[in-house]
Amino acid sequence: xxxxxxxxxxxxxxxxxxxxxxISEGQLQLALDEQKRSGAKLxxxxxxxxxxxxxxxxEALSRQLDIPYVDLRQFKFNEALVQRLPEALAxxxxxxxxxxxxxxxxxxxxxPLDLYALDELSRLLRQPLKPxxxxxxxxxxxxxxxxxxxxxxxxxxxQLDERLEESDFDFSGLSLDNSDAPVVRLLQMLFEDAVQxxxxxxxxxxxxxxxxxxxxxxxxxxxxxxxxxxxxxxxVMRLKIMxxxxxxxxxxxxxxxFNIRVKNHSLDVRVSTMPVQFxxxxxxxxxxxxxxxxxxxxxxxxxxxxxxFRTLLQRPHGIVLVTGxxxxxxxxxxxxxxxxxxxxxxxxxxxxxxxxxxxxxxSQVQVNPxxxxxFARVLRAALRQDPDxxxxxxxxxxxxxxxxxxxxxxGHLVLSTLHTNxxxxxPLRLIDMGAEPFLVANALNAVLAQRLVRRVCEHCREEHxxxxxxxxxxxxxxxxxxAGRRFVRGSGCHQCHNTGYLGRIGVxxxxxxxxxxxxxxxxxxxxxxxxxxxxxxxxxxxxxxxLDFALAGLTSVEEVLKVSASLSDERVA
Numbered sequence: 001x002x003x004x005x006x007x008x009x010x011x012x013x014x015x016x017x018x019x020x021x022x023i024s025e026g027q028l029q030l031a032l033d034e035q036k037r038s039g040a041k042l043x044x045x046x047x048x049x050x051x052x053x054x055x056x057x058x059e060a061l062s063r064q065l066d067i068p069y070v071d072l073r074q075f076k077f078n079e080a081l082v083q084r085l086p087e088a089l090a091x092x093x094x095x096x097x098x099x100x101x102x103x104x105x106x107x108x109x110x111x112p113l114d115l116y117a118l119d120e121l122s123r124l125l126r127q128p129l130k131p132x133x134x135x136x137x138x139x140x141x142x143x144x145x146x147x148x149x150x151x152x153x154x155x156x157x158x159q160l161d162e163r164l165e166e167s168d169f170d171f172s173g174l175s176l177d178n179s180d181a182p183v184v185r186l187l188q189m190l191f192e193d194a195v196q197x198x199x200x201x202x203x204x205x206x207x208x209x210x211x212x213x214x215x216x217x218x219x220x221x222x223x224x225x226x227x228x229x230x231x232x233x234x235x236v237m238r239l240k241i242m243x244x245x246x247x248x249x250x251x252x253x254x255x256x257x258f259n260i261r262v263k264n265h266s267l268d269v270r271v272s273t274m275p276v277q278f279x280x281x282x283x284x285x286x287x288x289x290x291x292x293x294x295x296x297x298x299x300x301x302x303x304x305x306x307x308x309f310r311t312l313l314q315r316p317h318g319i320v321l322v323t324g325x326x327x328x329x330x331x332x333x334x335x336x337x338x339x340x341x342x343x344x345x346x347x348x349x350x351x352x353x354x355x356x357x358x359x360x361x362x363s364q365v366q367v368n369p370x371x372x373x374x375f376a377r378v379l380r381a382a383l384r385q386d387p388d389x390x391x392x393x394x395x396x397x398x399x400x401x402x403x404x405x406x407x408x409x410x411g412h413l414v415l416s417t418l419h420t421n422x423x424x425x426x427p428l429r430l431i432d433m434g435a436e437p438f439l440v441a442n443a444l445n446a447v448l449a450q451r452l453v454r455r456v457c458e459h460c461r462e463e464h465x466x467x468x469x470x471x472x473x474x475x476x477x478x479x480x481x482x483a484g485r486r487f488v489r490g491s492g493c494h495q496c497h498n499t500g501y502l503g504r505i506g507v508x509x510x511x512x513x514x515x516x517x518x519x520x521x522x523x524x525x526x527x528x529x530x531x532x533x534x535x536x537x538x539x540x541x542x543x544x545x546x547l548d549f550a551l552a553g554l555t556s557v558e559e560v561l562k563v564s565a566s567l568s569d570e571r572v573a
Contacts, residue, residue: 013042013061013113020060022052041111044136054135061112061133070098070108072138073459077494079146087147089124093117096139096146104128110136144196145494183234191262191269194286197222200327201286204239206232206279218454218504219327222497232279239282243271251275257354259289270354287356294336299329300506302545308538309448309510313337318445319408321395323418323426325566328451329506330417331356334391337415338362341389349382351375352393367393375400383407392416398434405435408443422542422567423449423511424533428526441513441521449509451566453546453559454501460493466557474550474557477543477564489556505554507563509542543567 014028023031023046031045047054062069081097090096094110095117104127109117112131122129190213194202199215206212211226240247243256253274260267270285296306312320320337322330335357342348342361353367353375363385365378375392376399382390383403394417395401408414420426426447430440464487466474475482490500511533513521520529533539543564549555 016064016113017046017052017057017060020064022056022060027051043111058133058135065112065131065133067112067130068106068132070132070134072096072108072134072142073495077142077146079494082142082146085121085125087143089121090143090147093121094136094139095121096134096142098132101130104130106130106132108132108134108139110134110139142495145497183231183238186231187235187238188262191260191267191286195262195265195267195288199286202284204232204235204282204284206276206281208278216327217497218499218501219452220454220499229278236273236280236282239271239284240273243269245271245273250280268356289358294332296333296336296340299333299336299508301508304538305508305510308512309337309446310340312446312512313341313413315413315445317408317411317413319404319414319416319443320445321416321418321426321447322450323420323423323447324450325419325421330450331393333448333450333506334415334417335359338389338391341413346388347386348389348391349385349387350391350393351378351382352391376403379403379407383412387412389413389415394418395430395433401430401433401435402439405430405439405443408445409439414443418447421449423447423509424530426511427513427517427521428529431521431524437524438522441518444513444521446510446512449511449542451507451542451546451563452504453507453549453555453563454499455503455505455554456488456556457490457493457496457500457502459495459502460491460500461488461553462491463487464489464557470557470561473561473564474547477541477560478547479544485551487550487557488553489558500556505549507542507545507549509540509545511536511539541567 014032017023018025018028027046027049031042031049031051034045034049043057046052047057052060058069061067075098077098078100081100085095085097093114096108097105098108099106105125107118107121107129109131110133111117112133118129118131190202193199194215197215197217199217200219201216203212203214203216203221205214206229209227209229211229211232213224213226214221216222237247240254240256242258242260244258245254245256253272255273256271258269258271260269266289268287268289270287272283272285274281274283296310299306301309312318322333324330338348338350339359342359344361347363348361349363349365351365351367355364355366358364363382365382367373367375367378375394375396379390379392379400380403390404390407390412392400392404392414395404404414404416418426418429420429426449427440427444430444431437466487471482490496490502492498492500496502511517514536516532516535517529520532543560546555546560546563550557550560
């Protein structure tokens with residue numbers, strides 16, 4: 001199958017790039033020097049050094065070697081065929097099986113010049129191979145999708161169950177340094193699978209006859225059932241040891257945290273245990289410290305709104321609130337803003353529960369109600385530390401609200417979050433908490449409300465014409481006729497795990513407190529405040545922002561209706 005191509009494949013990459021006119025002799029030498037220094041492959045070196053784009057490199061390889069270039073984003077995989085190649089070999093040789101042809105296999109390779117890999121794989125698979133050139137990042141993403149840890153998790157759960165059956169419980173297997181214990185390997189697999197799937201939470205939930213392992217991916221829970229219910233106690237005990245919790249206390253909820261390194265990712269894991277009918281339920285919130293803090297440019301905020309929000313952050317005093325339900329990305333937005341404000345000239349203090357991301361040069365304090373280290377107490381102390389900017393993780397009560405508002409009036413910029421559904425109701429919620437209306441009116445600069453909506457998967461997107469009832473609802477949101485307008489939805493494929501969605505994007509609503517709004521707040525006139533907010537020229541509601549994304553083909557009608565439904569109960573008519 002590939003006998004006639006061997007002489008061509010023996011051509012060295014550097015010679016091929018020069019023959020193609022993509023780089024010069026001097027650039028090749030610089031790339032070779034960098035390759036020796038870093039140990040990276042030559043192709044990666046020339047791309048990273050900016051000598052040639054990855055796309056042009058791949059096209060040159062395809063043309064010179066007379067092999068196909070395959071765009072994996074659009075490729076329809078045969079999952080059973082992919083799985084024929086063991087994961088260790090697929091990752092070692094950076095390759096994935098694409099098509100079984102009559103005379104052999106077509107394999108996608110990030111380095112089709114690797115003759116050793118081709119020979120070794122051909123020997124192991126006992127079939128002739130023909131290489132295709134693919135983008136390395138797309139190859140690795142697909143390896144992560146196909147080689148999930150679900151089978152290994154089920155297998156390790158069975159091994160652990162057998163171990164527990166042999167001896168009612170083996171405490172030695174839970175020692176912190178016993179990395180070969182089945183419970184340790186099972187947890188390692190759980191975390192590795194969660195990292196691969198970009199999960200934000202892992203739920204361990206014992207039921208009467210099964211153990212439910214669930215991961216929250218793009219805001220939606222995905223479930224795996226394990227029949228070995230006996231392993232729950234071993235998993236919970238191991239997690240309690242890692243988080244420094246009391247392993248003997250099974251009747252009361254406990255909270256803790258630990259840090260773990262998984263596949264070059266540093267994870268902060270927040271552990272919450274709760275007694276349930278058939279044991280203890282555990283939820284693990286995963287915070288990837290390796291990913292760093294988001295920049296405001298990457299939040300997806302519209303350009304005009306982003307410019308206004310940045311201007312608000314540069315004000316010397318006042319309070320800016322970020323609001324939305326749990327899991328809507330409030331903390332991410334606050335940290336993105338905080339990272340822009342972080343400079344040697346400014347003293348920044350954060351008061352959080354818990355500290356989610358670690359930032360240099362910033363004094364971060366974690367509250368601890370057990371020793372009466374509350375938000376209000378820490379905030380009072382923080383104001384005696386001569387800060388310019390204070391971040392309050394969440395305003396939960398009247399005392400914290402009033403201290404934050406007074407701090408904003410005395411020359412400090414205060415950033416905080418509030419659990420309300422939209423921007424309009426947030427100032428009114430502060431007043432309902434017991435804060436004085438004149439304080440809210442004078443101290444509050446703006447409220448940013450947000451949601452996360454799921455992106456339609458690019459690999460299986462298709463046109464969608466909404467039902468008449470849905471169209472009327474959408475027209476009510478957008479205030480315009482949508483007759484004949486087409487939307488998109490995902491049909492479901494292996495890339496998105498048959499959900500039709502891949503990733504999420506932020507939807508935002510920014511309300512700036514101007515003179516008419518402040519006057520309505522001082523009068524505690526809720527309806528007047530809402531009318532004045534709707535009359536603002538720059539104000540655009542959350543649901544309308546979600547509709548903009550749907551019209552642009554980024555999200556679906558279903559996601560727009562979810563955002564709209566979540567707001568309807570909070571709005572004053």
